[in-house]
Structures are given as structure tokens and as C-alpha cells.
Amino acid sequence: MQHTSWHWRLFKGICLALISLFFLFPILWVLLMSFQTNEDILRVPPSPFFTPTLDNYRALIAGELTGAGSTLKIAYMKNIWNSFVLSACSVLLSLLLGVPAAYAFARYRFRLGENIAFTLLSFRFAPPLLVLLPLLLYFQDLGLYDTYFGLIWVYQLITLPLILWIVRGYFEDVSPDIEHAYRIDGHSWLRSFLKIAVPLARPGIAAAALLAFIFAWNNFVFALILGSSDVQPVTVGALAFITASGIQYGQIAAGLVLSVIPTFVLALVMQRYLVEGLSLGAVKG
Amino acid sequence: MADLMLNSVTKIYRPRGREAVRAVSGLDMAVGDGEIIALLGSSGCGKTSTLRMITGFEAVSEGSISLGGRRLNELRPAERNVAMAFEGYSLYPPLTVRDNVAFALLRERAPREEVVRKVAEVAELVGIADSLDRFPSTISSGQQQRASLARALIRPAALHLLDEPMSQLEPQVRAILRARIKEWLKDRGMTAVVVTHDQTDAIALADRIAVMEASRLMQFATPAELRERPANLFVASFIGEPPMNLIEAEVAVGASGPRVVAPAAGSALTLDLPQTAALPAGHRVWLGLSPRHLAVGQGPHRAEVMVNQWLGDQTHLALEIDGLPLTAVAAGMVDAVPGEVVPFAVEPRGIHLFDCAEGAAIYHGSAEAA
Structure with a gap:
């Protein structure tokens, strides 16, 4: 019926x-x-x-x-810009490092390979507060405190494992024989990686990049401790609304709406890849 | 187009924390220029590892491979000048079938008209002319397999490797395609290695067949020779449909010369051997009787018919002599019902003897007949 x-x-x-x-x-x-x-x-x-x-x-x-x-x-617009710079640069750097690494983990078995992959994942297990204090001391010594570079580096703890592990799964789903066919036709290993493996794993890469971007965008505690207002993102900047004369609810709400717009737009743009990517991952092969 | 030489090629996989696995052991093979050979064997016998070493996707552990006098071991896959049809098709998903097939030629900057002509020709050959403008994901697995085959055949490479090229095709299409592919390869003088587990494919396509089992080459010979003179017990039990009857037996010396008594403990079947078969009495052997050389209808032996199957063009008979099962194949229909006792003869050329300990062939009736 x-x-x-x-x-x-x-x-x-x-x-x-x-x-x-x-x-x-x-x-x-x-x-x-x-x-x-x-x-x-x-x-x-x-x-x-x-x-x-x-x-x-x-x-x-x-x-x-x-x-x-x-x-x-207040410098709320500056905070939004900082958020954007930090998240975008972190994701780009993670893609640059993580996608080739994910490919290596997916295709080749090498000494300590699994251990390295697991260690990278384990960065996600540790609570950020555990590493923050030593990091703060080192960063002050190295002159990385309160710099974009320092924060982007620390953000790799969030974005790199995420991209590495999601993209690795996608590379494992792509038949290596398609790359073999391409290489036998007279192409180098590098070209088969760039022209075959990466485009075929694109949905996964897009999904992982978007998720990593959102995770980076939402991070609060790293930027709170390791940066001053010059480089702090919107999550930290919103603290300014809690003033001595009371909490400015209307401005907090407006700030939230503004801070959601960039991720919202990005998600809309990448929605096509994202849905394709998530469903591809669910149904293997 | 060149000759392929494999010298003591060995592949050893060493997985971490586990024992090393020998996938290919000391493989020696010489494939002539323009020759088509088949690597035949069951799953895990080492045929795919051999292929992957020739293409360069696996490193050669020991030994050397050369193609047209050029050592391949250290060359990258792109430099080896081989074409391959993959078992999993491996078509490029974002390209149409036409672009997939034309891919290598376009890359070599072949003239446009030539590419169009060649693609049409090879598409016609494998029967995918109708689906050239479709994408791989929208066509059936059989068509994908043919497209993959076309992509390999179109290339003027020194060596063509076809990995299970017809596993997804229907029997009728297969029979036609086998003949067409063989003609295509022969016309162009292409050297080819076909990997298959299907005997019919191997026999129909190849000039010579390399039978592999448990990482070793068992025999490398023409289809006729594999049938008439199997080198060992494995080849005898593997080649032929149905395969050879194999019975443990013993050599005895009778009044008229050497004879073989089967089974070893009884005497259900006694066959005279020619004088020339110099075998010591009491020698334990495996007696191989090829089903096609058991002539049912007349002869000195008697057997009970257990099953009589008419297959439309031949008859398969399951016989029994004192509990000893035998399979016979007759060209025509045989008028016998199960339970009936029929006379039969063993043609001398259908008798093979194998050493009990090593399994090596020690006597072929067909050699005597020739």
C-alpha cells in the first residue's frame, strides 16, 4: 500500500x-x-x-x-578578516601537505607508515589546553606569538589530521589501476597523481577542506592564548561584547550573523562536491 | 613488437611482521617476436604478479626481464613501451569511451585523421562502435572491458599485455572476439601476453601456453603438446575438459612385456605397454588416461555406466570398474543406460605415466604413436 x-x-x-x-x-x-x-x-x-x-x-x-x-x-571586522586569513591559509597549507601524504598512506606500505598516520590522528585526541602552555612559552621565545604564521602553524593540529584521514579514504577507493593505465601510456608518477588521482578524489578533498575550514573557523582557545587582538579571530573577538556595562545581546547577535556568512557562503558554493563526496564515502566502490 | 625474455624472474613479497611470500619463483620464459602466449593458472598462481613485473608496477626481486634486447628491470612503466588491458578495465572516468581509446594516440600527437580512422577500426573490432560517445560509468561492464581492450590494442607498443581480457563477456561474444583479437595481433605482428584462467581462451588465442601453479612454471608449450604430452601430474590434472583420469598404479611385467596395473592395490584395469617403455617392475606410478581416448562400445575391458550425459555435440560418461571411477568422452551419442555394463578400449595414445614421487611424466602413449 x-x-x-x-x-x-x-x-x-x-x-x-x-x-x-x-x-x-x-x-x-x-x-x-x-x-x-x-x-x-x-x-x-x-x-x-x-x-x-x-x-x-x-x-x-x-x-x-x-x-x-x-x-x-572594537575591531570586529578585523576579527572576521583574521578568521578568514587564518582558516583559509591553514586549510591551504593542510591541503598542500595533507593530500600528497594521504596519497602516500593510501598507496604505499612503508616502514612506520601506519604509526605516522596514527600519530597525526592522535593530535586530535589531546585536549588543546594540554599543549597550550608549553606552546605559549616556545612561541614567545621563537617570536611566533601574536603572528599569523604562528597561529596557522598551530591550526595544522586541527586541519591536517582531518584532511589527511578523510582524503586517504578517498584515495583508497580509487582503483590504482586507473593510474597504472595512465602511467603505462607514458606519463610520470607525478602527472598520474595530479591528473588522475587528485581529480578522482576531488569530492573527498572538497568535503575535507570544507570541514577543516569550519573547524578552524570555530577554534577559540588557540587564538585566545597565542595571539593578541591584532591576529585574533572572530570567536575571540566576540568576547568584547561582554562589557563592564552589560552584555550587548543585539550586537552579539549581529556579530554572529556576520561571522556565519563566510562559512555559509563557502558551504553553499561547495555543496555540490560535499553531497557527492559524503555519499561516495558512504557507499564504497 | 619485440621478443620478451624472462630470466629466473622471482618475486618475493615481504610483508612486515609476517613471513615472506614467494609469488613467482625462478620463471624462465622466452617469447618470440610476434608470438602470442597465455599465462594460464588458477588464482594466486603468480600470473598477475608476473604481469605486474613486466609492466613495472612491481619490482623484480631476482632475475631480469628484457624486451627487444632492452633490460626492463630499472625502467619506469612509462619507458617500457608496453600496452595493457586491465582486468578491472580502469578507464578514465571523466573521458568518453572514444577519448579513452584514443588517449595514447592523442598523447603521441598522431595526426587527427589517423586517430579517427584507428579508433573506428578498433571499435568495430571489439564491437563498441555504438557506445563511443558515452561515459564509462554509463555502459555495461562487458562494454567497459571491450573499451579497455580497445585502448590497449590501438597502441603500436612493443608488447601487449591482456589481463583476463574476456572475463566479463558472454560466451557467444567471446568466441567471436577471440578470433578477431588473434587476427588483429597476428596481422600486425604484435607480441602479446594474455593472462587468463580460462583454458578455452588460452587455447584459442595463444601460440604457446605457460601453465603456472604455486608460483612456478609447470610447462610452457603449444596447446596440442600440453594435451598430448603433459610434463607433469599438475598439467595433466589441469588441462582438458574434463581433465585426465588419474589413478595410482603399478608397473608389472607380463608375458608380452611391460604392463601397468591399476589401481595399485587391485587389478581392475591392466594395460599392456609397448616393449620400448623401459620401466622397472614394481614401480609405483600415476596412470593418466585421457577421457577422449577411452573408446566405449567395443574392446577388452568392461565398465559399468554410472552417468550418461549427452551435451549436444559429445557425450560425457562416468564409468566404474570395480569401484574405480573413470570419465570417458565420446564424439557421438552412446546408447547405454546407467547400470549397464559396456565394453571399452584404451587407445594407446591416451596412456600417460607419471612418477609417483615427483609427479614428472615418464611415459606418453602419444609419443610412442607418433
Whole structure:
């Protein structure tokens, strides 16, 4: 028996709408908050009806936080830019190092190969706080404290294992004989890697890169300790909204909306690869 | 187009923490220019490892491989000038079948008209002319296999390697394709190595067949010779459909000369051997009787028919003499029902003897007849 009658479809539609509403509600609420003044947000009982204002966004973009009578300079736009630079450079560096490494782990058996791969994965096990203090001391000695380079380096702990292990799985799914066929036709190993292996694993590489980007974007504690406001990303920058004169909910909401936009756009752009990639990984072969 | 020489080629895999595995042991083979040979054997016998060493995807552990007088061991796959059809097809997914087939020629910057002509020719040969503009993922595995075959055959390489080239094809297509491929290779004087586990493919395609088992070369000979003069017990039990009857037996000396008594402990079947077969009495042997040389209908021996199967062009009979099972093949229909006792004769050329200890052949009836 097939449920294709109109009331079944209606029931299904209502269920789906309710589920979506349930999961999207926090995001929706934040979006609404970002167009309200602090007074509107904090009134009791809360109400979805208000006069929308763009003041929150204006303050963020201008970099001037106006609280209860006082004005505070913030660099929120700079923080977003920092987030972008840190995440993008970390992912690019990880791709550059991780994709060839993933290929090597997938195709060749060598001494200590599995141990090296596992050690790289184990970076993800250790809580960041465990390594932060020694890192801070070393970074200060090496002059890496408060530099993009230092943070990008530390971000490799997040992005490199992720890319390495996801992409390795994809390379293992690509038949080595396709590369063999290409090499027998007179191409070098390097060309078969670049022209055959990488394009065939592209969905996996795209998915891994996006995930790594999001993980890097969301990182908080490394940047909090290892950088000052000059290089700090948006996750740390948002702390500025907790001021002496109270928490600026409207500006926090606007800040959140702004900080989500880059990852959101990236996810939309890469959605095609992402879905293809995730489903390819699930159904091997 | 060149001759291929394998000198004591050995492949040893040394997995970490486990015992080394010998995949190929001391393989000696000389393939002439323009010759087609088949590597025949069951799974894991070392035929694919041999192929991978020739292509350069596996390093040669010991020995050397040369092609047209050029040592291959240290050359990269791209420098060896070999073409290969892979068992898993391995077509480039983003290219159409046409581009896949034309790939190597386009890379060599062959003139456009020549590429078009050659692709059409080879597509016609393997029967994929209709699917040239489709992508590999949208065609059946049989068509992919043929496309992969076409991609290898189109290249004017010094050596063509075909790994299970027809495993996915239907029997009718296979029979036609075997003949066409052989003609294509012979017309162009191409040297080829075909890896297969299918005897019919090997016999139909190859000038000579290398039978491999447990990493070793068992015999390297023409199809007729494999049948008439199997070098050892393994080849005797492997070649032929149905394979040779093998019975433990003993050599005795009778009034008229040497004879062989089977089975060793009894005397269900006694066969006279020619005087020239100088064998000591009491020697334990394996007696091989080829099913096609057991003539049912008349003769000095009697056997009970257990099964009588008419296959449309030949009859397979399961016989029994005092509990000793024998298989016989007759060209026509045999009028006998199960349970019936029929007379039969053993043609002298169908008798083979193998040493019990080593399995090496010590006597071939066919050699005597010739």
C-alpha cells in the first residue's frame, strides 16, 4: 500500500515543517535579535514584534560599540578578516601537505607508515589546553606569538589530521589501476597523481577542506592564548561584547550573523562536491 | 613488437611482521617476436604478479626481464613501451569511451585523421562502435572491458599485455572476439601476453601456453603438446575438459612385456605397454588416461555406466570398474543406460605415466604413436 493520498502528503509536509522549525529556531531567533535593540530583546515577556533597526550592524561595521552612555572601540571586522586569513591559509597549507601524504598512506606500505598516520590522528585526541602552555612559552621565545604564521602553524593540529584521514579514504577507493593505465601510456608518477588521482578524489578533498575550514573557523582557545587582538579571530573577538556595562545581546547577535556568512557562503558554493563526496564515502566502490 | 625474455624472474613479497611470500619463483620464459602466449593458472598462481613485473608496477626481486634486447628491470612503466588491458578495465572516468581509446594516440600527437580512422577500426573490432560517445560509468561492464581492450590494442607498443581480457563477456561474444583479437595481433605482428584462467581462451588465442601453479612454471608449450604430452601430474590434472583420469598404479611385467596395473592395490584395469617403455617392475606410478581416448562400445575391458550425459555435440560418461571411477568422452551419442555394463578400449595414445614421487611424466602413449 502506498501513501500518496493528499492528506498523507499534507501530514508529511506539516511534520517536516515542524522539524525544520524546531532545528532552525535558535538561528532564526538570533537573526531576529540582530535587528533589535537591547531593550527590545530583554523585555518581559519576549515578543516577536518589534521595530527593526540596523544599529547593531552599523556599530559593528563602524567598530564603535555604544553601551550605556559610553563608547567602546572594537575591531570586529578585523576579527572576521583574521578568521578568514587564518582558516583559509591553514586549510591551504593542510591541503598542500595533507593530500600528497594521504596519497602516500593510501598507496604505499612503508616502514612506520601506519604509526605516522596514527600519530597525526592522535593530535586530535589531546585536549588543546594540554599543549597550550608549553606552546605559549616556545612561541614567545621563537617570536611566533601574536603572528599569523604562528597561529596557522598551530591550526595544522586541527586541519591536517582531518584532511589527511578523510582524503586517504578517498584515495583508497580509487582503483590504482586507473593510474597504472595512465602511467603505462607514458606519463610520470607525478602527472598520474595530479591528473588522475587528485581529480578522482576531488569530492573527498572538497568535503575535507570544507570541514577543516569550519573547524578552524570555530577554534577559540588557540587564538585566545597565542595571539593578541591584532591576529585574533572572530570567536575571540566576540568576547568584547561582554562589557563592564552589560552584555550587548543585539550586537552579539549581529556579530554572529556576520561571522556565519563566510562559512555559509563557502558551504553553499561547495555543496555540490560535499553531497557527492559524503555519499561516495558512504557507499564504497 | 619485440621478443620478451624472462630470466629466473622471482618475486618475493615481504610483508612486515609476517613471513615472506614467494609469488613467482625462478620463471624462465622466452617469447618470440610476434608470438602470442597465455599465462594460464588458477588464482594466486603468480600470473598477475608476473604481469605486474613486466609492466613495472612491481619490482623484480631476482632475475631480469628484457624486451627487444632492452633490460626492463630499472625502467619506469612509462619507458617500457608496453600496452595493457586491465582486468578491472580502469578507464578514465571523466573521458568518453572514444577519448579513452584514443588517449595514447592523442598523447603521441598522431595526426587527427589517423586517430579517427584507428579508433573506428578498433571499435568495430571489439564491437563498441555504438557506445563511443558515452561515459564509462554509463555502459555495461562487458562494454567497459571491450573499451579497455580497445585502448590497449590501438597502441603500436612493443608488447601487449591482456589481463583476463574476456572475463566479463558472454560466451557467444567471446568466441567471436577471440578470433578477431588473434587476427588483429597476428596481422600486425604484435607480441602479446594474455593472462587468463580460462583454458578455452588460452587455447584459442595463444601460440604457446605457460601453465603456472604455486608460483612456478609447470610447462610452457603449444596447446596440442600440453594435451598430448603433459610434463607433469599438475598439467595433466589441469588441462582438458574434463581433465585426465588419474589413478595410482603399478608397473608389472607380463608375458608380452611391460604392463601397468591399476589401481595399485587391485587389478581392475591392466594395460599392456609397448616393449620400448623401459620401466622397472614394481614401480609405483600415476596412470593418466585421457577421457577422449577411452573408446566405449567395443574392446577388452568392461565398465559399468554410472552417468550418461549427452551435451549436444559429445557425450560425457562416468564409468566404474570395480569401484574405480573413470570419465570417458565420446564424439557421438552412446546408447547405454546407467547400470549397464559396456565394453571399452584404451587407445594407446591416451596412456600417460607419471612418477609417483615427483609427479614428472615418464611415459606418453602419444609419443610412442607418433
